[in-house]
Amino acid sequence: MKLLLITAVKEFENQIKQLLKKATVQSFSYQEVKGLKNSSGEAIESNWFGSEINETDSVLFYAFTAKEKVENLFELVADFNKEQESLSHIHIAVLTIEKSN
Template sequence: MKLLIITAIMAFDKDIKKMLKKADVKTYTYKEVTGFKDLSEEAIESNWFGSEMNENESILYYAFVKKENVDLFFELVNEFNLEQKTLSNIHIAVLNIEKSN
């Protein structure tokens, strides 16, 4: 069993749900969150947002997933991210679960 953690901008919410379904992940939890990025060290001319602090409407998912479903989900997300014309991507992390009930 693995713990899958997914973060993305809110605009990708429906896409993530479709990918979870394709990867046969039937149970998950999600929550609207505020994403934050400190851009104060970036040169103002290369900073698309034009300010030092940036907050975005984001979404956080987590799910307990069978090992065999994790690789398929990663493939789907990698394909999705390659097609993006925006600077934003879907981000994934996977943690091993040693025990669960």
């Protein structure tokens, strides 16, 4: 059993649902979250938002799934990210579940 974590900007919510469906991940949960980026290390003229902490409307998906589905989903996400012209991407991570009940 694996735990998938997927984060992205809110605009990618529907695309993530479609990718999960293509990877046959039947059950998942998600919630809207605020993504934060500390831009204090950037030059102020290159910081479009004009403040040190930038907030972004984001989504967090999580699912317990069989490990066989994980590689397919990683490939689908990689293909999606390659096609993006924007700097935003879908971020995916997987954790091994040693024990669950």
